Amino acid sequence: MASDITPLIAGNWKMNGLQAQMNEFQALGDKLATLENRNALVAICPPATLLAAMSEKGAVSGIATGGQDCHASPNGAHTGDISALMLKDAGAAYVIVGHSERRADHAETDAQVRAKAQAGIAAGLVPIICVGETRAEREAGKADAIVAGQLEGSVPDMASEAEIVIAYEPVWAIGTGLTPTNADIAQMHAGIRRLLVERFGARGQTIRILYGGSLKPANAKEILAVENVNGGLVGGASLLANDFFAIISAA
C-alpha cells in the first residue's frame, strides 16, 4: 500500500445472501483468525436481513458491517425503506450510499446521495460514497468531469468533521471482469484526492479512496498498490470466503 492510511477492504453482498450464506461469513472469520498480520480493516455490507446476525458474529472476528443504502430521514412513513439509525442499531459501522446500481435502479440523484450520506454521519455511521463513470462517459472523454461532479454533489459539507470513505467504481467494470489500467486508476484516484484536499484541506489527505469493480484475488495486489488506492469495495468476490480472504491478504 502506497500510503500510511490503513486500507479498508469492504464487501458489498448486494441482493445476495440467505441465512445459509452465513456459513461463508463464518469461514471468512476463521480464516482471518489465522492471519498473522492483518494490514487492512475489513467490513461486509450484507442484505439488511443478515445485518444484525452478522454484526454480532463479526464483532468476534474483527469484521465490521455496513448497510447498502439508507433513507435520508431517521424514521417515518417510508414503507420498505431503512434508516441509518436502524442500521446503526443493528450493529453497522458503515453505510454504502450512491452505489451506481441505486443511481440506475432508483434514479438516485447526487442531492439524494448527499442527504443519505449526511443521515449516515448523523447516525454515527461512516458513509461509503460511491462515484464512477459509465462506459459511454469514459469513451467520450468525460470520466474525470463526471466523477468530479458526482463528488461535488454527493459529498456533504459536514464531511469536513466526520469520517467518510469515497469509492471509485467505474460502472463498466462492475461485475464484468473488466478493470481500468493501473495508470487510469492512479489518475482518477489522484484527481479525487486533489478535489478532496481542495475542499477539506489537510483532512482530505486522510480520507480513504477505495477502488471497486471486478476486484479479484488475481488483480488485487497490483490494484491495491496503486497510489491513492486505500482499499477496495468488492462485489462478487466478497461472497466467497477464499476469494475475499485472498483480497484482504493482498492489502
Ligand SMILES: O=C(CO)COP(=O)(O)O
Ligand atoms: O459494485 C461493486 C461493489 O460495490 C463491484 O462489484 P464486482 O466486484 O462484482 O465487480
